[in-house]
Amino acid sequence: MRKRLAEFLFPVESDSWLTILRFGLGLQVALYSLSLRNDWNYFLSGTPAGLISRDLAEALLSVESRFVPTLGWLVALGTHVGLREETGLIVAWICLLVSGCGLLLGLACRFSAILAWFLHLCATKSGGFMSYGVDNFMTIGLFYLMLSPLPDRYSLDWLLRKSQSKDPQLLGFWRRILQLHLCLIYFFSGLAKCLGRGWWDGSSVWRALIRPPFNVIDPDTLVRWKYLFPVAGIFICMLEIGYPFFIWNNKTRKTWLSCICAMHAGIGLMMGMYLFALIMIVLNVAAFGPGLVRGRAKQLFVRRHGVHPEATGAGPLG
Amino acid sequence: MSAALGQRMAASNPVRQAIATYLHIAGIETGYNYFAPNVPGSYKLVLEIHYPDGHVEYELPRVNSAAAGLRLAGLLDKIGRTPYDALREHLVKMVARSVWREHPEVKTVRAVFGSIRLPGITEFEHGKRESYEFLYAYDFSLRDGKDKSGDER
Numbered sequence: 001m002r003k004r005l006a007e008f009l010f011p012v013e014s015d016s017w018l019t020i021l022r023f024g025l026g027l028q029v030a031l032y033s034l035s036l037r038n039d040w041n042y043f044l045s046g047t048p049a050g051l052i053s054r055d056l057a058e059a060l061l062s063v064e065s066r067f068v069p070t071l072g073w074l075v076a077l078g079t080h081v082g083l084r085e086e087t088g089l090i091v092a093w094i095c096l097l098v099s100g101c102g103l104l105l106g107l108a109c110r111f112s113a114i115l116a117w118f119l120h121l122c123a124t125k126s127g128g129f130m131s132y133g134v135d136n137f138m139t140i141g142l143f144y145l146m147l148s149p150l151p152d153r154y155s156l157d158w159l160l161r162k163s164q165s166k167d168p169q170l171l172g173f174w175r176r177i178l179q180l181h182l183c184l185i186y187f188f189s190g191l192a193k194c195l196g197r198g199w200w201d202g203s204s205v206w207r208a209l210i211r212p213p214f215n216v217i218d219p220d221t222l223v224r225w226k227y228l229f230p231v232a233g234i235f236i237c238m239l240e241i242g243y244p245f246f247i248w249n250n251k252t253r254k255t256w257l258s259c260i261c262a263m264h265a266g267i268g269l270m271m272g273m274y275l276f277a278l279i280m281i282v283l284n285v286a287a288f289g290p291g292l293v294r295g296r297a298k299q300l301f302v303r304r305h306g307v308h309p310e311a312t313g314a315g316p317l318g
Numbered sequence: 319m320s321a322a323l324g325q326r327m328a329a330s331n332p333v334r335q336a337i338a339t340y341l342h343i344a345g346i347e348t349g350y351n352y353f354a355p356n357v358p359g360s361y362k363l364v365l366e367i368h369y370p371d372g373h374v375e376y377e378l379p380r381v382n383s384a385a386a387g388l389r390l391a392g393l394l395d396k397i398g399r400t401p402y403d404a405l406r407e408h409l410v411k412m413v414a415r416s417v418w419r420e421h422p423e424v425k426t427v428r429a430v431f432g433s434i435r436l437p438g439i440t441e442f443e444h445g446k447r448e449s450y451e452f453l454y455a456y457d458f459s460l461r462d463g464k465d466k467s468g469d470e471r
Contacts, residue, residue, distance in 0.1 A: 035383055035386070036383070036385060036386060038382035038383060038386070039381050039382050039383065039389075042381070042382075043389065044384070048415060049419075050416070050417045051381075051393075051412070051413060052393065052412050052413065056412075059343075063329060064335075064342070064407075065338040067335065067339045068338075068339055068342040069343075110413040121342075121343060127389070129392075129393050129396050130389035130392055130393045131389070131392065132388065132389065132392040133352050134463075135345075135348075136345045136346075137345070138345070139343075139344070139345025140346065143343065143344045143345055143432070166404075184351045186350075188350050188351065189351060189352060189354060192350075192354035192355055193351075193353070193354040194355075195341055195354070195355040195357060196354075196355025196356040197356070198356040199354075199355075199356075202437065202439075203355065204357045206438070206439050207356075207357040207436050208357045210432060210436055210442075210448070211359070211360050211434075211436060212360050212362075213387050213388060213390075213391045213449075221441060223439060223442055226439050273388065274385075275385060286436065317436075318375065
């Protein structure tokens with residue numbers, strides 16, 4: 001039993017998934033920064049010049065914990081070296097964008113991952129009143145990324161520093177954690193939806209699509225498809241609640257992963273939640289994508305040789 | 319669950335603080351019941367700007383991008399769902415102040431906060447459209463350089 005648990009938690013794994021996670025999160029962080037370039041100071045200022053004072057969110061957070069990083073820390077640090085708050089916030093935004101680009105290229109991977117996680121967390125916590133689901137998933141992804149064994153072999157760090165192969169079991173462990181976390185997320189999200197009548201009769205799908213500011217498609221167009229809403233609602237519930245049961249099986253994984261990615265792409269396009277769609281697709285593809293195409297061939301290789309083909313340098317199969 | 323997360327301990331308890339810190343830095347401090355069990359309605363904040371000459375203009379809080387617009391909607395949702403009257407008023411006041419700054423000559427702003435009622439499919443087919451339901455109104459006035467406010471429901 002213990003051996004089986006250890007094998008499950010520490011499978012031999014290549015770093016393909018880590019490449020996807022690093023690249024995907026780099027793109028996500030860069031797009032997140034760019035999407036807020038004109039509102040960054042307006043959202044996160046601690047002075048009356050902002051929309052909602054950052055100080056209020058930080059004060060409420062400090063009741064829970066004083067050790068969660070906030071932009072207030074950085075602004076205070078900047079004040080010590082003579083930077084005005086406005087300048088400090090702009091410096092934080094530039095650093096976040098640079099860290100995203102660093103992740104995209106695989107340059108100073110570990111440092112970029114830690115910096116991106118830290119700055120994004122600061123912004124999310126200081127702008128707590130304006131954060132939503134995408135911020136939680138970005139924090140989750142960046143948290144796992146900075147703890148994972150970077151760099152991966154497609155990064156610039158690997159090419160420039162001639163890095164050594166990482167422990168394939170450690171790579172497998174962090175991928176497994178991400179996989180398990182996604183299973184928990186989808187299962188409970190699906191379960192909560194199943195408790196509402198609206199997902200069974202399709203009214204929740206209708207409401208989600210016409211609810212401002214997600215009403216990208218004209219309701220007059222949407223109403224023509226009204227017979228599909230109950231089907232879509234039940235399909236979403238089944239897809240989410242069935243995720244932890246069907247994503248592990250080689251026979252159903254491809255279908256389930258494709259459907260989940262299609263669902264998120266649909267949410268992105270039909271509700272204008274592009275960043276939310278991207279982060280969910282990145283997390284899913286990183287967790288369950290590699291090995292999908294020729295997973296069977298890999299399995300046979302591992303069974304025959306006892307190690308992963310990419311871990312031995314036998315060539316990428318996934 | 320609340321016991322496991324240390325929420326029954328004193329707020330200053332180091333164990334509770336450590337658990338809360340970990341939950342926040344790992345991004346797992348909230349649940350995953352997005353749009354569940356049902357999709358809630360959304361909220362709207364309309365600002366009535368009263369000019370000294372008597373004319374009135376209406377404004378909505380503005381941002382510069384669609385991505386920021388999603389965050390603004392999230393803010394209005396949080397304002398609408400907070401059970402604390404004082405916090406709600408304070409948040410509305412801050413949003414009103416951000417609009418007020420663009421109209422420094424204005425002495426009075428009334429912030430009307432309401433929920434958007436979404437029509438069902440059948441209602442929509444019968445011609446019903448989304449409607450705005452009044453929830454709260456706050457009057458803010460600038461006198462002697464200081465904010466004064468009052469609210470009504």
